[in-house]
Amino acid sequence: MTVRKGGLGRGLDAMISETAVKPKTAVTKKAAVRTTKVTKKDTEEKVKEEGSVLIVKMTQIEPNRSQPRKQFDEDALLELSESIKQFGVLQPLLVQKKGDYYEIIAGERRWRASKLAGLKEVPVIVKDFSEQETVEISLIENIQRENLNPIEEAAAYKRLMEEFHLKQDVIAERVSKSRTAVTNSMRLLKLDERVQQMLVDEMLTTGHARALLAIENKDEQHAAAVKVFDEKLNVRETEKLVKLLLNPAEPKPEKEKNFAEDLVYEQLEEKIKGIIGSKVAIRRKNRDKGKIEIEYYSQEELERIVELLETVK
Missing domain, CATH: 3.30.30 (Defensin A-like)
Incomplete structure (x- = not known):
């Protein structure tokens, strides 16, 4: 992503690089990073050391319920958990303090994989963010890693617009995408929910989905989507199908019989x-x-x- 002065558009790495040092070589769980262990007794004192790398118990960490990403590939998580068993968590989770627990801002996938690996504690970086910044950081992290499906990404953009009143060009700048890309992404939310799920399940591509948007009737749109999947139509063939459905050829009038x-x-x-x-x-x-x-x-x-x-x- 393009590095900018200030703002979340700098990307996730730029945001945490000021306080966290990534190990240059593979390390074991016993020596992943130089950290400070956090217990309930001294939690409040360590929170004051905002930006430092801390070791926190897994039981003290909770995922962000409003983060854009809703689905996680189980096979990919298992693969990551095996790596964590061998090398430990190489990049700390980004969290913020929420009452008596830490809420994950970035790194939920690492947290889930750590649970699968049987870890009792993980390295974290504690930062204090507004709700808008939390959404933006989660969105940026997932987009950088290409972890969001098209509907999750579109829903995140919509939330930034509706809840935080950001304009599309501002959102585009924050995530280093063109305004057109953001607009096209959000248009996918106009699809019938059944078609959206087909897109999430990778039964359709975004190219297929954009072609189907021209069909306003939800039932007809879903029927067309099923036809596209069943007959394995490519995007160009899907566009032709949609055109035919919207403009059916008029039957030739029968010659008047005498x-x-x-x-x-x-x-x-x-x-x-x-x-x-x-x-x-x-x-x-x-x-x-x-x-x-x-x-x-x-x-x-x-x-x-x-x-x-x-x-x-």
Whole structure:
């Protein structure tokens, strides 16, 4: 991400690098970072050392219930937990004090993996943030690590707009994305909830989803999404499907039938059949043009019809 002077747009690493030193080489759990152990007795004193790396019991840490990310890949967590068992937690969690516990601002995935690894305590950096800053930092961290699914990311942008009254161009600057990217992301929230879930479950891509947005009827939109998934349509094919659904081809009007005229031609067919002795069909192109088809079923019958026509003068 682009480094800027001030503001959350500097990125998560820039925010904690002033106070936390990352180990340059792999280390064991016993020597991950130079830290201070925190107990209930001296919790309040250590909180005053804002920005320092502390060791805190897992039982004293809680996830941020309003953080943008709602889903965690279990396989990826298991893989991270195995790494933590071997090397420890290499990057401290970013937390803030909330009453008698610490709330995670950034690093919930590391916290979950540490629990799976059986750790009793983890390194943390304590900072004091406003609610808006908390949301922004969580959003930045997840976007930097590409951990958010498209709907989680869109919901986070929406919250920044509605709760904290940030404009889209300001949000775009904070997360180092274009304003168009933020706008397109938020448009996904207009999808039917069933289609949103398909996007979360990776049954559809964001390209498919954006194409389906043109269908306003929710049931029709969902039906189209299911068709896209079942038939494995690509984005271009999905766009064509949507266009066809929105602008169905008008059926060609049937030619107005003239029953009296049809009866005349049927009578003519029967008359020629009576003369030739074989089935005859009159094919009309228009009122004055057409062709006569005579059927035959053997070489002998063909020769008979030819001889009969030769007698006509």
